[in-house]
Amino acid sequence: MSPGDSAPSTGAEGAPSLLRLGALLGAVPDRWVARWHQRHPDIRLQLDYFEETGQLERIRSGAVDIGYLRVRADEGPVVNTEVFHRVWLYREDAVVCAAAEHWIAAAEDAVTWEDVAEETFLDPAEVAAWSPPSDTRATERQSMEVVASGAGLLVLPRSVARALARKDVVIRGLEDHPGFDVGLCWLRERDDEVIQEFIGVTRGRRAESTRSTMDNAGDRPRGQGRGATAGARRRRESPRDSGLRAATGDVRAEAGRRRDPGRRGNPGRRGNPDVGAELMPWDRCR
Incomplete structure (x- = not known):
């Protein structure tokens, strides 16, 4: 750049x-x-x-x-x-990646950290240090190639593992990992x-x-500013609708006050x- x-x-x-x-x-x-x-x-x-x-x-x-x-x-x-x-x-969530012939492949959905604690794990940064890829964004891909060779396991976020999925690598959930x-x-x-x-x-x-x-403005109908939609809705209301709004307004306001304001x-x-x-x-x- x-x-x-x-x-x-x-x-x-x-x-x-x-x-x-x-x-x-x-x-x-x-x-x-x-x-x-x-x-x-x-x-x-x-x-x-x-x-x-x-x-x-x-x-x-x-x-x-x-x-x-x-x-x-x-x-x-x-x-x-x-x-x-x-x-x-x-x-x-975290997942563990292993060579297709590794015993992890026998697990149906997930393994626990205790199950794999004694295994050898790969660090993508260390793998890149062995043979830096020409594209620095290929570090994780290179690590998956090493996993496919059976040299060790790799813990990755689920989305990353999915993006790098290969036929010679199995991906299983990893329980007891903080994510x-x-x-x-x-x-x-x-x-x-x-x-x-x-x-x-x-x-x-x-x-x-x-x-x-x-x-x-590009996301609103022409001629409408903030609050215009609500105003137009009120103008279209019949007297009966207005009466219902007045009758239920206090109940809705009270329900809103009971909500936790810090919850987002x-x-x-x-x-x-x-x-x-x-x-x-x-x-x-x-």
């Missing part, structure tokens, strides 16, 4: 005209990208894939504006929150309304949400829209 690419591109008004997203193997942000293009066609979203190693440095150097981050769930703090913002999106937390990370000094809008897209925020500070997301749900995982509550560092 040339030095000129290290700073975000801006339009005539000084607002960014390009948002660069650094993705990781196994991540599938296609729906986010499509939604962004629909809402903000004037700000191009550039999607590039990288290996996991060095992701924070890419964000720090400006090679990407916002990037995926995937860490083992029990690793503890891995992000300097004085430098970076981050938000966790979901937790992904991997997946989120997005960006520089505090780079935080702006464009990045916050993208975070809103990943969290399922609607285009008409009052939390958005950007003009999402659905951490108990399995099945992330992109890769299949446990959704995480909102957790932006301050």
Whole structure:
């Protein structure tokens, strides 16, 4: 990347005209990208894939504006929150990969950590050190080739293992493993309304949400601003509908007050829209 690419591109008004997203193997942000293009066609979203190693440095150097981050769930703090913002999106299950003739192949669905604790495990970073691949993003692929040879086992996030699936390698769930937390990370000094809008897209925020500070007119019918839909609905209501609304309004308001205001997301749900995982509550560092 040339030095000129290290700073975000801006339009005539000084607002960014390009948002660069650094993705990781196994991540599938296609729906986010499509939604962004629909809402903000004037700000191009550039999607590039990288290996996991060095992701924070890419964000720090400006090679990407916002990037995926995937860490083992029990690793503890891995992000300097004085430098970076981050938000966790979901937790992904771990799997173990083994050569097709390994005894693990006899397991129907999963094995426990106790079952495989004495086995030899491969570290993708160490495998790359033996024979660095020409494409730095091929580290995990190279590791799977070593697994296929029977030299050892490899623990990976489920989405990565699926992306690298081979006929000579079996993939089984790994019980008693904490899994991997997946989120997005960006520089505090780079935080702006464009990045916050993208975070809103990943969290399922609607285009008409009052939390958005950007003009999402491209995602609304012509002539409608924020709140216009609700206003039009009220104008179309019959007197009977209005009476029902008045009769039930207090009950709905009371139900809303009883909800837990701190609960965001659905951490108990399995099945992330992109890769299949446990959704995480909102957790932006301050």
